[in-house]
Amino acid sequence: MKIHFGIILSMNYAPSILGNIAATKGWDVTLHHYSHLDTDSDIEEALTKDRPDIVALSFLLFGRNLAFRIASVAKKMNIKVIAGGSHPTACPDDLVLSGMFDAVIIGDGMGVMDEILDGISDINGDVIYGKKHHDISLYTKRYFSDELKERIIQTKTIELLSSLGCPYNCYFCANTTKYSKIPNDILINSIVNAKKNYDIERLFVFDDMFVTNKNNIRDFRIQIEKLGYSFSYKRTQLRANIFNDEIAEELKLLGVEELTFGIETASERLLKFINKRISIEDIYRAAEICKKFNFAFNIYLMVGLPTQDKSDYEKTLEYVRQISPNNVHVYVFIPFPNTYLFNYCMDNGFIVKPIDYSNYLEIDPYSSEFTSSFIKPALSKIDYQMAHYYKHAFEMVIKEKQEDFIKSTLEKADKNKWILFGTDDFFYFILDKVNQYSFHNCIGYYDYDYQNGHKGRIYGFDNMVPRFNIKKINHLVDIIVITVHKQGKFYQQFIRPLLRKKIGFQGHIISVSTFNNT
Numbered sequence: 001m002k003i004h005f006g007i008i009l010s011m012n013y014a015p016s017i018l019g020n021i022a023a024t025k026g027w028d029v030t031l032h033h034y035s036h037l038d039t040d041s042d043i044e045e046a047l048t049k050d051r052p053d054i055v056a057l058s059f060l061l062f063g064r065n066l067a068f069r070i071a072s073v074a075k076k077m078n079i080k081v082i083a084g085g086s087h088p089t090a091c092p093d094d095l096v097l098s099g100m101f102d103a104v105i106i107g108d109g110m111g112v113m114d115e116i117l118d119g120i121s122d123i124n125g126d127v128i129y130g131k132k133h134h135d136i137s138l139y140t141k142r143y144f145s146d147e148l149k150e151r152i153i154q155t156k157t158i159e160l161l162s163s164l165g166c167p168y169n170c171y172f173c174a175n176t177t178k179y180s181k182i183p184n185d186i187l188i189n190s191i192v193n194a195k196k197n198y199d200i201e202r203l204f205v206f207d208d209m210f211v212t213n214k215n216n217i218r219d220f221r222i223q224i225e226k227l228g229y230s231f232s233y234k235r236t237q238l239r240a241n242i243f244n245d246e247i248a249e250e251l252k253l254l255g256v257e258e259l260t261f262g263i264e265t266a267s268e269r270l271l272k273f274i275n276k277r278i279s280i281e282d283i284y285r286a287a288e289i290c291k292k293f294n295f296a297f298n299i300y301l302m303v304g305l306p307t308q309d310k311s312d313y314e315k316t317l318e319y320v321r322q323i324s325p326n327n328v329h330v331y332v333f334i335p336f337p338n339t340y341l342f343n344y345c346m347d348n349g350f351i352v353k354p355i356d357y358s359n360y361l362e363i364d365p366y367s368s369e370f371t372s373s374f375i376k377p378a379l380s381k382i383d384y385q386m387a388h389y390y391k392h393a394f395e396m397v398i399k400e401k402q403e404d405f406i407k408s409t410l411e412k413a414d415k416n417k418w419i420l421f422g423t424d425d426f427f428y429f430i431l432d433k434v435n436q437y438s439f440h441n442c443i444g445y446y447d448y449d450y451q452n453g454h455k456g457r458i459y460g461f462d463n464m465v466p467r468f469n470i471k472k473i474n475h476l477v478d479i480i481v482i483t484v485h486k487q488g489k490f491y492q493q494f495i496r497p498l499l500r501k502k503i504g505f506q507g508h509i510i511s512v513s514t515f516n517n518t
Helices: 013-024 040-050 061-076 086-090 092-096 110-118 136-140 146-155 184-198 214-226 245-254 268-273 280-293 310-323 340-347 357-362 384-413 424-437 470-476 489-502
Strands: 002-008 028-034 054-058 080-084 103-106 126-129 157-160 202-205 236-238 258-264 296-303 327-332 418-422 442-447 479-482 508-511
Touching (some): 013 028, 013 136, 028 040, 028 146, 040 061, 054 061, 061 080, 061 357, 080 086, 136 184, 258 280, 280 296, 296 310, 296 384, 327 384, 418 424, 424 442
Parallel strands (some): 157 202, 236 258, 258 296
């Protein structure tokens, strides 16, 4: 029997752990990345090539339309389709009424995957209530396609899940899973296997609860050190209310350089309204500790929240100006189904009924504004003009600080033939700047994760810089501009060896990172 996991909008983790269960049971597993750019013919071609018995889809709200298109094609080919993830969990009726899904899983599919596979011939439009798997180690054991293996090898980075669910209950969050911490020995065993199999150098813990207290992070650090390993860490996230000097010291010893906090707002009233369970004192203290221990201090903010007014925005703008974080990521509030704020919006006239999930609040997740500009959900009683103004104001505090350094660094490089080299969002932010400034000697860019990490992704700017053929680097390039700082582990352990030894570049390497360069 063969099962085909559709990976939608780069959601790799759930399909990979579910795929491992299926593979362990003897199923032939394939994982396929789908993009919104794929036509129905492309989807049919992929399924014809695989010839699966089941198509399994796990998706978020804004992956819904693509998931429905895949399911529609699969059903026409008489392939059974099962679905799970946050949107099926929150809105199972949306899937059931479509008639395109043979099973809809509500909640955690890990604990019911065995019985679904064993009884697949009998399912017919069933709603199945999920549960946690009794063996928590299975949440770290993953099945990788050749494409995913290549991505790990190419980026030297692997994703980690350190916990299930969350012990907090922020009213905007769609995470409804009961909280469990994955024990350190299980987590480290998965890291050891990844190091042996793929020679990884960087860990990306994408949940917020990697850091819970000083003892837990100290135990993790000591176990890593005893094994003789040293990793860099991509954008470690944690909560301001638990952060203190002792945790900062442990993270510094571990090798973490960059911390990201979900601040959301610097208004005490609004923090209480969204049930964030952090205080103004917490968010100021977090910034002071980061400065003391030389961590990059990044924050998430929200605009367009119900009841958010000018006073709330001004308090947050004052905070951003005083603290001057390294990066500010500003998001427009979108009420996700099955959350407290979604129900609040329904009950208080912010959302007009009935809800059309195929065009949810008139948001197009594939438009350039979804990632680069300003989303304007069709919510009533929200002053989006004010939200847009303050979103821009928050971002400009940081951009104005960065602008001179970025421009002067690129102008220095432009005295010779050069390329931009890197990956991830900051790399594309710099590429946008290269297009804006119209440099004369930039002959290209190279995203070392382009084929996998940014396949079909939209960045919202007209890119006039060509992708560079890295094989020609020593014949044409004098300078490589990188987007990570040169004092960090990731540069020392991965980027520099990649450029110097593997690619054989002998010219100058200049960093345009605004952290540890200014």
